[in-house]
Amino acid sequence: MTRLLLVAALAGAAVGCASTAERDPRDPWEPLNRGIYSFNDMLDTAVARPVASAYQKVAPSEVRLRVRNFFGNIGDVFIGVNNFLQGKFEDGVSDWARFAFNTTIGLLGIHDIATDMGYEKHNEDFGQTFGRWGAAAGPYLVLPIVGSSDVRDGIGWGFDFYTDPLNETKPFQARWGLVGLRLIQTRADLLDASRILEEAALDRYVFQRDAYLQRRRNLIYDGRPPREKEPDDEAGDKPQKPATEEKEMHDDPDQKPR
Amino acid sequence: MTRIRNLASAALLGASALFAFAPLARAQELPPDQLVKNVTVEVVELITKDREIQQGDRAKLIELIDAKVLPHFNFTAMTALALGHSWNKATPEQKKRLTEEFRTLLVRTYASALAAYSEQKLDFRPLRAKPTDTDVTVQVRVLQAGAQPVPIDYSMEKTASGWKVYDVMVGGVSLVANYRTEFNNVVRESGIDGLIKNLAAKNRRFEPGAAKR
Numbered sequence: 001m002t003r004l005l006l007v008a009a010l011a012g013a014a015v016g017c018a019s020t021a022e023r024d025p026r027d028p029w030e031p032l033n034r035g036i037y038s039f040n041d042m043l044d045t046a047v048a049r050p051v052a053s054a055y056q057k058v059a060p061s062e063v064r065l066r067v068r069n070f071f072g073n074i075g076d077v078f079i080g081v082n083n084f085l086q087g088k089f090e091d092g093v094s095d096w097a098r099f100a101f102n103t104t105i106g107l108l109g110i111h112d113i114a115t116d117m118g119y120e121k122h123n124e125d126f127g128q129t130f131g132r133w134g135a136a137a138g139p140y141l142v143l144p145i146v147g148s149s150d151v152r153d154g155i156g157w158g159f160d161f162y163t164d165p166l167n168e169t170k171p172f173q174a175r176w177g178l179v180g181l182r183l184i185q186t187r188a189d190l191l192d193a194s195r196i197l198e199e200a201a202l203d204r205y206v207f208q209r210d211a212y213l214q215r216r217r218n219l220i221y222d223g224r225p226p227r228e229k230e231p232d233d234e235a236g237d238k239p240q241k242p243a244t245e246e247k248e249m250h251d252d253p254d255q256k257p258r
Numbered sequence: 259m260t261r262i263r264n265l266a267s268a269a270l271l272g273a274s275a276l277f278a279f280a281p282l283a284r285a286q287e288l289p290p291d292q293l294v295k296n297v298t299v300e301v302v303e304l305i306t307k308d309r310e311i312q313q314g315d316r317a318k319l320i321e322l323i324d325a326k327v328l329p330h331f332n333f334t335a336m337t338a339l340a341l342g343h344s345w346n347k348a349t350p351e352q353k354k355r356l357t358e359e360f361r362t363l364l365v366r367t368y369a370s371a372l373a374a375y376s377e378q379k380l381d382f383r384p385l386r387a388k389p390t391d392t393d394v395t396v397q398v399r400v401l402q403a404g405a406q407p408v409p410i411d412y413s414m415e416k417t418a419s420g421w422k423v424y425d426v427m428v429g430g431v432s433l434v435a436n437y438r439t440e441f442n443n444v445v446r447e448s449g450i451d452g453l454i455k456n457l458a459a460k461n462r463r464f465e466p467g468a469a470k471r
Contacts, residue, residue, distance in 0.1 A: 061376075065403055068403075068405070069403070069404040072404045112403060112404050120406070121405060121406045121407075122406060123406040192370075192371075192374035195370065196367060196370045196371055199367055199370055200363070200367040201440065202440045202441075202456060202460060203443065206439055206440045206443065207436060210435070210436045210438075210439050210440075211431045211436050214430060214431045214432060215431050218429065218430020218431070219430065223430060
């Protein structure tokens, strides 16, 4: 609760002082989002990054791989569910086969033998399922702690959280231990990426937001999104894109090819 | 969670994507997918074998990128695409400066990404294009243990001096498109000269030598 209040206060402060010349139509809540973004960043600098760095130093990469596989295996259950919900039965069966093989022969998932057997890991979640069903992304949204999202994915994240198999773990100490370890592992996997982001971006908030929106659109279409109309296509003397582009602002699942 | 991780690996690989190129004697005659494959394999081998680079010699890594990778990129096209409308409003001198600064920024970013490379396997996809095509997408997938493969798509255009890359998409994130909003925000606030200054300041801050942490 105190955390929520803190976020609200920060957000309020951000609304007060942000001088956004022109709002991006995809991000009408930018001042609020920026507030939450800097709160997350502060928390990350103070806690998550140091802990993840320490973990990376202490745990050999072999151990980290096993930890990653273990949580990845648990994730495959609902990746499969989401594939079924999206009507991709073959993929869903493959995800569950992964879970079956990795949990048994792969010793509770620490060995990803299913990949070697030809069952590729997928990336699905409820946000993608809703997108596939036709839900528009809605405004961009930065969630406290979770980070980049949008309205659709935020709701999706709620479902992901609610259906997280770790929720079933008892006693609760074990449950929070696992959740914590998964968080640390995830953050450790991101250490290089976040350093690169810092070097690459003029404005990290904008860079991360645009990458998120592009990435999610790509994921919803499983890597084959319809081409979108670039607002600036006619500009520039360089390469002419084919004339087959659809007129589309950014994230319009109505145009999905199915 | 996986979403964040995938986004991050996308960002990471996006940055690293350009490491994949090195010139070959007959580069001009090679079909684009062969070009990508040959130079990727060569550069990856060079960096994994070089002790100094492995120990974090950033200057040497950038030297390697300069020599092997840059000749296969059309930075003017990349800068033009990243700027969109504003490109046409720039003077030739401004275009030159912009391209230089953007190139420095990208090279440094690739260097960082490349330094993070740790023996992931690469899967070179067969090219889906007609022999007469002059604008193609070459697809490579980075396979990593315990995670979904990350696709890297090189948009390449045939020019008089061989095939040149003008955009890289990593995990569906176009590098060029991702800079567009940022660049246009700066241009709107402080003009094209403002953007040049902004990029130059950013580049100076991260120059090798001014090492962070």
